[in-house]
Amino acid sequence: GAGVSQTPSNKVTEKGKYVELRCDPISGHTALYWYRQSLGQGPEFLIYFQGTGAADDSGLPNDRFFAVRPEGSVSTLKIQRTERGDSAVYLCASSVSGFGLDTQYFGPGTRLTVL
């Protein structure tokens, strides 16, 4: 079946612009996660949704970052007033329930470059 998909695969923007990154999770998966990965590092947790609500947004670095999942399926990560330090690969993952022994399935990521 279809896995997690993310669009766009690459996004180049200028400092100060607004960007939206989209994630389509596996159908039926309740939990959805956003991570950020810089070169040579492991993923860094940003936010976790259970259904439509953000169960844990403690990883969002500041108030320029915001994410929504209005219908409990597709999610959008929104970054305002982008900075060069926001450049990274943004990964989305989904899992069946989000608890305990769930396996997270990852999308291919969106590579964001802020010039």
Added chain:
Amino acid sequence: SQQGEEDPQALSIQEGENATMNCSYKTSINNLQWYRQNSGRGLVHLILIRSNEREKHSGRLRVTLDTSKKSSSLLITASRAADTASYFCATMDSNYQLIWGAGTKLIIKP
């Protein structure tokens, strides 16, 4: 912040040899997971070991967990060129959040 630290940072071995990677972490965990990442397939879940388990096998993979030392190891036996990738350990805490290490870059030479 990153909890796990993988060791070594990079490992290069001949095809057919075994590869061992280690992971240390700092806080108590619910479970520990290993993932592989390469450019072709992105991040893929390999194996999960619960905090009350000591060893787990999956095909050519063997994972051990020592909670007293807060460490885990991943052994890949009879390595293949297709095993070339970065390997990450990730610990799940009581909030069900996965916290990741920086990874081990494994290169299998033909």
